[in-house]
Amino acid sequence: MRAAADDKFVIQMIAICWLRIARVPHVAPRRHCAGIGGAVIIKKELYMRSTRLIQVAIIFGMASASAMAADTFANGQSFYGQPAQQAAKARVVDVSTARHLNVAYGDTVTFRSEGKEFSWTFNGLDRRPVDLAKIAPAGFTGKSLNVYVAQNPLNRN
Template sequence: MNRSIRATTLTASLLFAVASVHAGVPSSDRMANGKSIHGEVAAATPNARVVNVDAGKAINVNCGDVVTFQSAGKSFTWKFNSTAHRALDVREIAPQGFSDKKLMVYVSRNDAEGA
């Protein structure tokens, strides 16, 4: 019994450690289940807003928005399902090596969440 509890604890610890490096999001910005407090990587869709990271300094999004970030021929798409509704630098959620350009993203509540 003790052995199975230790194995389960070790497995859970390893899974959390692996999840913490996903998408470059620091472990302090992760929920207990390993997901980012800022949202998640999403599939690119025709309805996604496209933002060139190199062309701006800041953008505003609503919680639930899907944004495709582009820089120097690279791109990734993110769905802002934010629990924090706070500003973040796109580098916090971008895949490693995406861009070193700072772009602040200000996340607001959507209409369904209220004020």
């Protein structure tokens, strides 16, 4: 959900910068081209155009960098929590029978599917659904399962 909002923002920023580039004429009108002054105007307009192109390139680069790490904080931690060691009191969920799952913030859940299992502690961002495919190890399951994380009790809003 957040990635889609970030992508929309980046697309809007690129469109704004591109419109600014399009407004800068690449050739000065003939009345300004007479003598040395006309050459200065053309150079200034080309400089403005190249500056806008550089701005668009920087914004596009930042967007692609944020898209690569869309599900992590700046310190490298996942938005959704962290892998956990399998504990005796962890909640066990069979992925093949569940359609969705509600968990409290900070809960540790062990997911099982076709003889494979992994544990996850949901202590990242609260009040948002987590797709199991984003946190599961590669090749865990092909089934889609949404995990809904409740609000962190320390958050008042």
